[in-house]
Amino acid sequence: MNPLVSIIILNWNGWQDTLECLESLYQIDYPNYHVILVDNHSQDQSLEKIREYCQGKITTESKFYTYHPENKPLTLNELNKKEAEEEISKIEMPDNHLTLIKNDENYGFAKGNNIAIKYTQKTHNPDYILLLNNDTVVTPEFLTEMVNVAESDEKVGIVGCKLLNADNPRIIDSTGHIISWGRIVDRGHGKVDKGQYDHEIEVMGAMAACALYKKEMLRETGLLDTSYVTLGEDADLSWKARNLGWKALYASDAVVYHKRGRTITRKSVIPEMTVLSLKNTVEYVTRYGSSYNKLLFLFLITKEGLFVLTGSIISRNETNKGEYFNTLMESYLKIFKSF
Template sequence: MNPSVAVVILNWNGKAFLEQFLPSVLRSKYDNLKIVVGDNGSTDDSVAFVKENFPGIEVLTNDLNYGFAGGYNRILARVEADYYILLNSDVEVTPNWIEPVIALMEADELIAAAQPKIKAFHNKKQFEYAGAAGGFLDIYAYPFCRGRIFNVYEDDQNQYNEQQEIFWASGAAFFIKSRYWKETGGLDADLFAHMEEIDLCWRLKNLGYKIMYCPESEVFHVGGGTLQTENPFKTYLNFRNNLIIMQKNLPAGDAAFRIFIRMWIDFIAWWHFLLSGKPKFTLAVSKGHWHFVKSVFKTAKKRTQVQRPYAEHAGVYNSSIVWAFFIKKIKYFNRLS
């Protein structure tokens, strides 16, 4: 029998997405599967809707909205399976999306997490923002993807159709062996949302595990279902959390150097928002930096016992993606050196 798999969809006031996309999840072809909707303190009628219309789906509830990270931690503590798949509620899956990823992960004990190919629901020829063909980090820990660098999205022309070790797997469709989830303690609830999957992957890599991309599996993501891209709170979380995960996971001296440089690069973004007439986003960057500084001692206590040299990790682009994109005008992943 195949390993047991639990697809766990964290929901917060997402009845419309559940109505639209749960049917595709139910058509998944895998013979040892259960589907769980974990509700994160919704105030709409999501829970009643699922129970009434999808009686075969298990529903677990949180009493409050604990964010993506805390919400999943609380729900998965009540789920037993060999593999967890953290699936966003705004994702349409294909019938055979599970088996190829599980087969890949079963082939190597060191593979802890993986993601499928993630394309845009509204343009199914194009890679999607949150994950595309696998996540990478640059020399200053800026995240980007094969198939998506900043706001440039590539069409899928089979250019990324090989299995490959990556730095981080997208939280939109995140496969992880449950024993490694438990070993690391899951997601960092203090991050609330955004970059929590990058932090988890980084911790796994520091422990010697691998993160993989599986192109034989394909899903389609709407994106921005909870927080739209143009949202100051999302900007705040991204700037704050990126610095936090650097402090947590880089070797100490390396962390101090890279964070110092990174904060100056962020200052350029601060000026860009200001000169673009977006004062709320300027404030979001300032708040992100301030709250990072305020939490530096708390974050220090979370540092893992092992921090491997950054450049040794698969999925690190040992240069600046900001410089490559904005100065050298390199817009596509396969043109990076």
């Protein structure tokens, strides 16, 4: 019997990417899964386009697959946030279906996903929950490979995949979380894929762009921490799980393409993201890191801070540099207090 997997996708003003992702999911070879799409109060016709896609009225184009009209129409189960949060019994849906949760505001990454996780825990009680970014395209066998790795050991709580850059699939996006200089980073990020990561290995965790979580682990760790605005939620969960004795494995044969960075690498956003990334990293390092991790991270942010404040990384705008300097000083204080 194949374990049941709930696949959760968050959409916010990105229906084109979302439909490409959905179509790739409805072509996978894994037999026991369902998809829950959470719309974070989009204003770009996302709901209308999702309905049209389910009805087979619009097609998707992708360099990674050929559109399959034969798997339409999809039965669409629409819920608002209140309905999703109500206590309801387990429900049965046809194989070709999509559950759409319509939030009444943009709740961000963590809370948006948590709404769907709580919903599916009540209605489906899945063995695994897969978080998947809407800007990904999956390969047909990816979920089979991830579940096989997850089932190999009862203490495996997290499984990651080989994430490749969708714009240049020769470039690696992530092959799992590892610790470097006291904080969590994506293993292999930016390197050319030459097969050097084509083997299963234990890692620190997985990027939530595509991460498989075992239900027993989530019962112990809790869900995504909503105190993170964006970035860091997955790293926090990975480290927390590791400290509680759970393992994370990398499934090298599970390949997913990721369009990372199309919104957060614009020049106007980089300064804000640099500050936010520092705040979030300090948060999970002080929560879960050892004294050695914290010392290494102190050295790292001192070195990087010099580059940032001299304008090598961040804009020379004095407001940006001032905000980063204040964040850096707050980071030092928080880390020292955590020893």
